[in-house]
Amino acid sequence: MIFMQLLGEVTGGAAGPVLKWAGGKRQMLRQFSPLFPKQLPAVYHEPFLGSGAVFFCLKPGASYLTDSSEELINFYMVLKSSVEDLILDLDKHVHTKAYYYRIRSEDPRTLTSVERASRFLYLNKCGYNGLWRVNRAGRNNVPYGSYKNPNYRNFAALRKAGMALHSAVLQRDDFEITLEQALPEDFIYCDPPYHPLSETASFRSYTAGSFTLSDQQRLAGMFHELDKRGCLVMASNSDTPFIRKIYAGYNITTVRGRRAINCRGTGRSPVNELVIRNYGRPVESRI
Ligand SMILES: C[S@@+](CC[C@H](N)C(=O)[O-])C[C@H]1O[C@@H](n2cnc3c(N)ncnc32)[C@H](O)[C@@H]1O
Structure with a gap:
């Protein structure tokens, strides 16, 4: 079932990340x-939504989708409720360096929610490496990307993604607050900013704050609490002694990932990552 959904994603027939x-x-x-x-529970929670790759793959019935990034959640809210207005607004953008920096310098709080979502998508597609990164003041600081054809006008993909969000509740919040709503038998997938492999290797600036060691511990505590509550929980993180320690006793599977994007846009060599689950076979898989 999940494989068929995955196939739909890969062949381009279904909604996917935009x-x-x-x-x-x-x-x-x-x-x-x-x-x-194996059997997807009726209610799904994804508290670190980002591009929502897992949400779009699973296509759950009811879902609670959360992220701490205000711009990201506003974008999804607009995609869900006003996709045609968003499409109209996207038409005004032009793909030049000067325009990019002018739009980037705008204060999103002075815009309507549709204009804000449109600006967010434009900057995401035209910025260097397609990234969304903000400084301590919460302002986008990604340089211009110089792409020939940045794809911010894929209207079919936007419409499909908007439809897929119809039964989703979107919240801008910290993961701990939103996960208080999880009930026994719900399925939760947690994909936080990763624990850095080294002090200099981290890319954690999606939002103005960074994800600290104590946030990782808070999340592991929440994982334990959800386990006790009778939820099914799956989490991703980097393969470090610290992460193995705070999730000791759960099913840990090693998967092959890609190193996070560093400031030069390089550093994408393969690296082991961990998937931690409180269900399934207790095996340490070999990759
Ligand atoms: C690794 S990314 C998630 C990527 C996502 N799974 C995907 O496929 O695109 C981590 C996300 O966590 C969000 N985040 C950071 N701190 C958070 C917090 N305290 N609570 C909720 N979300 C947070 C970031 O804004 C970012 O979107």
Whole structure:
């Protein structure tokens, strides 16, 4: 069932991610497919939504989708409720360096939600490496990307993604707050900013704050709490002694990932990542 959905994603027939996002899981779906619950529970939660690669792959019935990025959640809210207005607004953008920097310098809080979503998509597609990254003040600081044909006018993909969001509840919040709503038997997939492999290797600036060691511990505590509550929980993270320690006792599977994008846009060599689950066979898989 999940494999068929995955096939739909790969062949382009179904809704899929419309954003490029650091740490996006699109490339990981084939490895994840056997790790999802065999029978997908009725309610799904994804508290670190990003590009929503897993959400679009699973196509759950009811879902709670959360991220701490205000611009990201506004974008999905507009995609869900006003996709045609968004498409109209996208028409005004032009693909030049000067225009990019002018739009980037705008304060999103002075815009309507549709204009804000349109600006967000334009910057995501035209910025260097297709990234969304903000400084401590929460302002986008990604340089111009110089792409020939940045794809911010893929209207069919936007419409399909908007439809897929119809039964989703979207929230801008911290993961801990939104996960309070999870009930026994719900399925939760957690994909936080990864614990860095080294002090200099991290890319964690999706939002103005960074994801600290104590946030990782808070998440592991939440994982434990959800386990006790009777939820099915799956989480991704980097393969470090710290992550193995805070999730000790759960099913840990090693998968092959790609290193996070660094400031030079390089550093994408393969690297092991962990998938931690509180269900399924207790095996340490070999890759
Ligand atoms: C690794 S990315 C998720 C990628 C996503 N799975 C995908 O396929 O694109 C991590 C996400 O967590 C969000 N985030 C960071 N801190 C958060 C927090 N405290 N609560 C909720 N979301 C947070 C970031 O904005 C980012 O979108």
